[in-house]
Amino acid sequence: MRDVRVQELSSHDGEQVRLKGWVYNLRGKGKLLFLLLRDGSGICQCVVLKNELGEEAFQVAKGLTQESSLQVTGTVKLDERAPGGAELKVDGIEVVQIAEPYPITKKEHGPGFLLDHRHLWLRSKRQMALMRLRHRVVQSFRDFLDGEGFLCVDSPIFTPNACEGTSTLFETDYFGERAYLSQSGQLYAEASAMALGRVYCFGPTFRAEKSKTRRHLTEFWMLEPEMAFADLDDVCDLAEGMLRHTISQVLERNAQDLADLEQDPARLEGWNRAFPRLPYDDAAQLLLQWKAEGKYESDFEPGDDLGAPDESMLGEHYGCPVMVTHWPAAVKAFYMKRDEQGRALGVDIIAPTAGEIVGGAVREDDHDVLLQRIQEHQLPVEAFQWYLDLRRFGSVPHGGFGIGVERTVSWLSGVEHVRECIPFPRTIQRLSP
Amino acid sequence: MRDVRVQELSSHDGEQVRLKGWVYNLRGKGKLLFLLLRDGSGICQCVVLKNELGEEAFQVAKGLTQESSLQVTGTVKLDERAPGGAELKVDGIEVVQIAEPYPITKKEHGPGFLLDHRHLWLRSKRQMALMRLRHRVVQSFRDFLDGEGFLCVDSPIFTPNACEGTSTLFETDYFGERAYLSQSGQLYAEASAMALGRVYCFGPTFRAEKSKTRRHLTEFWMLEPEMAFADLDDVCDLAEGMLRHTISQVLERNAQDLADLEQDPARLEGWNRAFPRLPYDDAAQLLLQWKAEGKYESDFEPGDDLGAPDESMLGEHYGCPVMVTHWPAAVKAFYMKRDEQGRALGVDIIAPTAGEIVGGAVREDDHDVLLQRIQEHQLPVEAFQWYLDLRRFGSVPHGGFGIGVERTVSWLSGVEHVRECIPFPRTIQRLSP
Numbered sequence: 016m017r018d019v020r021v022q023e024l025s026s027h028d029g030e031q032v033r034l035k036g037w038v039y040n041l042r043g044k045g046k047l048l049f050l051l052l053r054d055g056s057g058i059c060q061c062v063v064l065k066n067e068l069g070e071e072a073f074q075v076a077k078g079l080t081q082e083s084s085l086q087v088t089g090t091v092k093l094d095e096r097a098p099g100g101a102e103l104k105v106d107g108i109e110v111v112q113i114a115e116p117y118p119i120t121k122k123e124h125g126p127g128f129l130l131d132h133r134h135l136w137l138r139s140k141r142q143m144a145l146m147r148l149r150h151r152v153v154q155s156f157r158d159f160l161d162g163e164g165f166l167c168v169d170s171p172i173f174t175p176n177a178c179e180g181t182s183t184l185f186e187t188d189y190f191g192e193r194a195y196l197s198q199s200g201q202l203y204a205e206a207s208a209m210a211l212g213r214v215y216c217f218g219p220t221f222r223a224e225k226s227k228t229r230r231h232l233t234e235f236w237m238l239e240p241e242m243a244f245a246d247l248d249d250v251c252d253l254a255e256g257m258l259r260h261t262i263s264q265v266l267e268r269n270a271q272d273l274a275d276l277e278q279d280p281a282r283l284e285g286w287n288r289a290f291p292r293l294p295y296d297d298a299a300q301l302l303l304q305w306k307a308e309g310k311y312e313s314d315f316e317p318g319d320d321l322g323a324p325d326e327s328m329l330g331e332h333y334g335c336p337v338m339v340t341h342w343p344a345a346v347k348a349f350y351m352k353r354d355e356q357g358r359a360l361g362v363d364i365i366a367p368t369a370g371e372i373v374g375g376a377v378r379e380d381d382h383d384v385l386l387q388r389i390q391e392h393q394l395p396v397e398a399f400q401w402y403l404d405l406r407r408f409g410s411v412p413h414g415g416f417g418i419g420v421e422r423t424v425s426w427l428s429g430v431e432h433v434r435e436c437i438p439f440p441r442t443i444q445r446l447s448p
Numbered sequence: 449m450r451d452v453r454v455q456e457l458s459s460h461d462g463e464q465v466r467l468k469g470w471v472y473n474l475r476g477k478g479k480l481l482f483l484l485l486r487d488g489s490g491i492c493q494c495v496v497l498k499n500e501l502g503e504e505a506f507q508v509a510k511g512l513t514q515e516s517s518l519q520v521t522g523t524v525k526l527d528e529r530a531p532g533g534a535e536l537k538v539d540g541i542e543v544v545q546i547a548e549p550y551p552i553t554k555k556e557h558g559p560g561f562l563l564d565h566r567h568l569w570l571r572s573k574r575q576m577a578l579m580r581l582r583h584r585v586v587q588s589f590r591d592f593l594d595g596e597g598f599l600c601v602d603s604p605i606f607t608p609n610a611c612e613g614t615s616t617l618f619e620t621d622y623f624g625e626r627a628y629l630s631q632s633g634q635l636y637a638e639a640s641a642m643a644l645g646r647v648y649c650f651g652p653t654f655r656a657e658k659s660k661t662r663r664h665l666t667e668f669w670m671l672e673p674e675m676a677f678a679d680l681d682d683v684c685d686l687a688e689g690m691l692r693h694t695i696s697q698v699l700e701r702n703a704q705d706l707a708d709l710e711q712d713p714a715r716l717e718g719w720n721r722a723f724p725r726l727p728y729d730d731a732a733q734l735l736l737q738w739k740a741e742g743k744y745e746s747d748f749e750p751g752d753d754l755g756a757p758d759e760s761m762l763g764e765h766y767g768c769p770v771m772v773t774h775w776p777a778a779v780k781a782f783y784m785k786r787d788e789q790g791r792a793l794g795v796d797i798i799a800p801t802a803g804e805i806v807g808g809a810v811r812e813d814d815h816d817v818l819l820q821r822i823q824e825h826q827l828p829v830e831a832f833q834w835y836l837d838l839r840r841f842g843s844v845p846h847g848g849f850g851i852g853v854e855r856t857v858s859w860l861s862g863v864e865h866v867r868e869c870i871p872f873p874r875t876i877q878r879l880s881p
Contacts, residue, residue: 055645
């Protein structure tokens with residue numbers, strides 16, 4: 016007897032196979048039962064006929080509760096109408112465990128209840144689809160970068176200094192010293208890039224922000240590629256290439272998940288084209304014009320950072336991710352290199368409906384300029400000595416970007432709240448299960 | 449002019465190309481210089497002739513200091529004697545920055561000095577080779593599991609309860625509550641496996657152990673696959689398959705790195721065979737016999753956990769990784785399932801020279817037995833309620849294992865101290881840079 020997973024079923028037409036999984040749903044009448052079995056790779060419709068199975072086994076099948084675990088044997092039959100393109104004609108059922116009454120039912124549950132039961136909620140169709148999408152995003156990011164010659168060089172989580180203030184940092188006692196949980200691996204990734212040329216770090220990131228929005232988690236996963244000998248175009252090309260690769264992979268390999276999430280693939284296809292690149296000044300002019308024309312409302316004034324309505328408006332106008340470059344230095348980080356007009360050589364990628372998903376930049380590579388910036392920002396120079404060293408021993412133009420996994424999943428899935436885009440969300444109000 | 453990286457050079461024989469990187473070494477006499485240029489992907493010997501370059505440019509080349517950054521153009525010439533199989537006949541040099549006198553020189557530096565300069569030490573040949581090896585290990589782990597239908601489902605880092613005591617946990621203030629940094633994602637991975645079938649979590653792990661050994665870091669990366677409907681053989685097969693895939697990948701793709709680390713590939717080839725599997729009782733008998741024969745010294749008595757000398761002896765005897773299974777329950781974790789003889793269905797993989805690199809097990813899947821264990825171990829039942837839920841709603845036999853990235857790199861590289869196997873090590877005495 017061949018053990019197969021639901022996702023492989025359609026390549027076993029006519030064969031007798033065994034599936035192992037859980038009851039997702041059970042309905043039927045008289046001598047016929049439709050058992051939806053989920054095994055993590057997909058959901059299969061199993062057709063149970065009393066005449067095939069015999070009275071005793073049929074009664075066992077009828078008594079299966081939601082989320083009961085079982086093994087089912089039967090013959091695969093291709094059927095376009097079935098989810099996944101195949102169903103199973105059951106000839107045997109072996110029950111592993113009859114589940115107790117399952118707390119998550121078809122009725123509407125509030126988010127608090129669902130989050131309290133996150134360990135079970137993950138078994139719902141939509142949540143499984145989101146986790147498979149998240150996997151594909153992580154895999155696509157890595158595969159793309161590996162293919163471009165990047166090396167995974169992880170930055171540390173424990174950092175000794177609260178470089179930019181402690182207000183949004185989680186702190187821990189580190190054998191008598193204070194340590195802080197990293198908010199970004201970028202500075203270390205710069206050091207790694209000077210050694211290995213093209214690198215990325217990819218790990219959890221921690222922010223003790225008291226933000227209670229649908230876009231904030233206290234713990235989220237961030238990818239940060241960094242490359243030596245790179246200018247702003249290189250950074251933009253890399254981010255665009257990686258995002259388009261990811262969109263392609265999702266379209267090619269997660270069609271069922273998009274369907275489960277009620278997402279039209281055409282939406283993603285529309286994003287898979289050259290991302291417009293426009294300098295901040297041009298973006299600002301457009302926004303002012305749209306404001307004047309009454310197309311949207313905003314407090315935006317030239318020189319400001321973009322707010323949520325401004326990002327929405329830009330995303331809506333272009334219908335695909337937009338790269339806004341050459342920012343007013345005042346709204347960007349101290350380490351960004353500036354051009355001759357004093358603009359920060361940064362790039363934000365604004366995605367339709369999702370807002371900012373990527374923040375990137377060319378880094379200041381001149382020792383004296385960087386030192387001056389650190390002093391201007393009243394940062395502790397001593398803590399940055401190793402970072403300044405990178406500008407003393409073979410400094411080169413370099414840059415990179417950061418992208419959050421959960422915001423990317425939220426964007427691609429159309430699921431607005433990032434708390435559904437990570438297996439076990441941590442927010443200002445939630446630390447369990 | 450084509451920009452290439454050192455690792456691609458050998459496929460550009462006879463072409464004019466440009467390299468971008470740093471001076472790794474410079475030597476020569478009279479009208480000839482040998483410039484070793486590193487770009488992160490490898491090290492290339494660049495041949496600089498005064499007659500080719502002209503007086504002025506040649507003087508510039510002569511003045512290059514270690515770690516100066518530059519761009520070099522020239523013609524690729526295959527040469528078996530050259531590292532990487534090709535060298536560059538230079539026709540142009542463009543200096544990016546002349547580096548200040550570089551602190552890491554050819555003289556012996558103590559580990560403290562090198563670790564203080566970790567951001568620069570990473571540029572040394574051995575450290576670069578280790579980072580490339582680490583990348584390959586991470587990539588091989590993921591690729592293997594992805595190919596087997598596993599999904600990356602990350603476990604949370606912040607956890608609400610100090611389930612097994614706080615002595616080795618890092619603690620943080622979480623908006624007024626106490627949160628602890630995860631020591632293992634396994635329990636959450638079990639929940640994910642009940643939803644997605646085959647999963648892995650892969651992230652940093654934190655242990656506040658006061659251990660000052662070559663095998664301990666306070667922050668290290670751990671992969672933890674978990675699968676539903678699995679027995680001990682399945683767990684063993686998965687771990688063996690993944691490790692052998694990793695060994696193959698390193699042999700195939702990191703030959704130069706192994707050479708830089710002075711590792712004989714034959715050593716790794718010798719490990720790439722079916723790993724012997726022996727029950728603890730058989731291992732214990734062998735150890736007692738070897739003790740009696742004076743082959744090694746140890747305090748080991750049957751029933752004990754294995755100590756470092758016992759692991760060394762087993763590894764040496766077999767010359768490849770050994771799987772020790774069916775352990776005395778007393779030395780294993782509460783969540784392990786037991787067989788009819790009361791043995792814990794766990795497996796440790798002991799690797800020659802490296803000791804334990806994998807710890808895996810089948811998990812107890814019976815609610816009442818698990819509850820009893822939790823009570824026996826005087827653990828807070830309330831904190832484990834969600835974990836117990838997994839045994840109420842469709843419990844299935846399941847198992848998995850954990851493997852540390854840095855210990856694997858240490859094993860494969862022959863570099864004894866794990867602090868060199870992670871980009872920025874964190875130990876009881878070290879939190880910077």
